[in-house]
Amino acid sequence: MIRTIVCAALCMTLVFLSPVHGVSLAFPPESKTYTGDYVLIDEPGRYTLENNITHAYPVGIIITSSSVILDGQGHSIRPAKTNDPSVGIWVALFDSEGKAITGVRIQNLTIQDEVTGIYLEGSDSSEFPWGKDHLSDPSVSDMLTSDRDCTVSDVTITGSRIGFSSKNLKKPVLLSSRITGNEKGIFISGGTPEIRDLVIAENTGSGIYLEKTEGGMITGCRIEGNRGPGILLDHASGIQIWNNILDN
Numbered sequence: 635m636i637r638t639i640v641c642a643a644l645c646m647t648l649v650f651l652s653p654v655h656g657v658s659l660a661f662p663p664e665s666k667t668y669t670g671d672y673v674l675i676d677e678p679g680r681y682t683l684e685n686n687i688t689h690a691y692p693v694g695i696i697i698t699s700s701s702v703i704l705d706g707q708g709h710s711i712r713p714a715k716t717n718d719p720s721v722g723i724w725v726a727l728f729d730s731e732g733k734a735i736t737g738v739r740i741q742n743l744t745i746q747d748e749v750t751g752i753y754l755e756g757s758d759s760s761e762f763p764w765g766k767d768h769l770s771d772p773s774v775s776d777m778l779t780s781d782r783d784c785t786v787s788d789v790t791i792t793g794s795r796i797g798f799s800s801k802n803l804k805k806p807v808l809l810s811s812r813i814t815g816n817e818k819g820i821f822i823s824g825g826t827p828e829i830r831d832l833v834i835a836e837n838t839g840s841g842i843y844l845e846k847t848e849g850g851m852i853t854g855c856r857i858e859g860n861r862g863p864g865i866l867l868d869h870a871s872g873i874q875i876w877n878n879i880l881d882n
Contacts, residue, residue: 675702676730683709683743690714692764694748698726700735706743706789713748719762722748722791725784727755727774727802736782744790751791751816754784756801756823780804786811796821797837808832818843819860826850827873835859841882844870853877 672691675681678701686709687694694711695704704723713720722745725738745751757774759765768774783805790812791797797816800806800823807828812835813819819837820829827850834841834855840862842852851874857864864882865875 672696675699675704678702680705682707685709687711688714689720692719692762693721693724695723696726697723697738698729698735700729700733701737703739703741704743705741708742708744710744710746711748712746716747718749720748721750721753721762722794723752725752725754727757727759727768734780734782736780736784738784739787740784740789741787742789744792745794745797746791747793749794750796750799751794752786752789752798754800754803754806756803758801783807785809790814792816798822800825800827813837813841818862821845822847827852830854832856834864837861840864840866842866844868844873846870848872850874851876855879858882 672689672693673695675695676698678699680703683706689711697704711722723740726735728734740752757769758767760767781804784800784803785807786798787809788811792815794816796818797813798808798820802824804825805828806822806825808820808830810831812833814833814835814837816837818839819834819841821843823845825847827844827847829842829852831854834857836859838861841857841860841864843866845868847870849872852865853876856879858879858881860882864880867873
């Protein structure tokens with residue numbers, strides 16, 4: 635079954651209205667007054683955007699369920715105000731039952747002017763005021779060794795502080811996308827990344843930053859015009875880098 639997410643041009647309509655309880659996030663953020671709506675996807679299924687999203691809430695779309703396909707149908711996500719902590723799409727670490735979230739697919743959309751365009755939560759998300767540090771939680775340690783995966787394809791992310799950020803995900807996959815004009819293009823910490831057929835260009839910092847990853851590949855990408863390194867490897871091992879255009 636396909637569920638539609640219907641959004642007005644300037645104010646997002648909340649479709650899945652249940653509050654987030656028992657998961658790794660504390661929404662709404664306790665540090666500030668709740669000022670806007672967000673879309674919460676907390677059940678498996680295929681979801682489509684029917685209009686653009688401009689979100690007053692710090693996060694545009696929150697995914698707290700496994701086996702979710704989010705198809706933007708070419709629409710865009712952006713914050714109502716820039717420079718505030720904001721995330722276009724947040725994929726939580728675990729669901730309301732404490733199970734690791736996996737099998738998420740995000741495709742065919744544009745994300746603009748966020749602090750982080752797409753954020754795949756790991757054990758420590760405390761860089762955001764609503765995030766949590768779970769490093770001392772033994773149940774989270776077990777979760778980080780599970781086969782969590784997420785695939786992002788045919789997306790454009792621009793104007794963000796970090797375009798795409800993945801932490802402690804076993805298999806982050808980025809396909810056929812454009813990550814351009816951000817501060818950092820892609821940041822992946824841990825796991826085995828697969829990065830194919832991307833344009834990663836004109837970012838003011840590094841194009842791709844891999845930290846503590848094992849294996850994986852970067853292939854078929856055009857990585858150019860980034861002011862920092864096109865590819866920066868920090869304690870990353872076994873990555874295959876081939877058939878790319880590099881000009882940085």
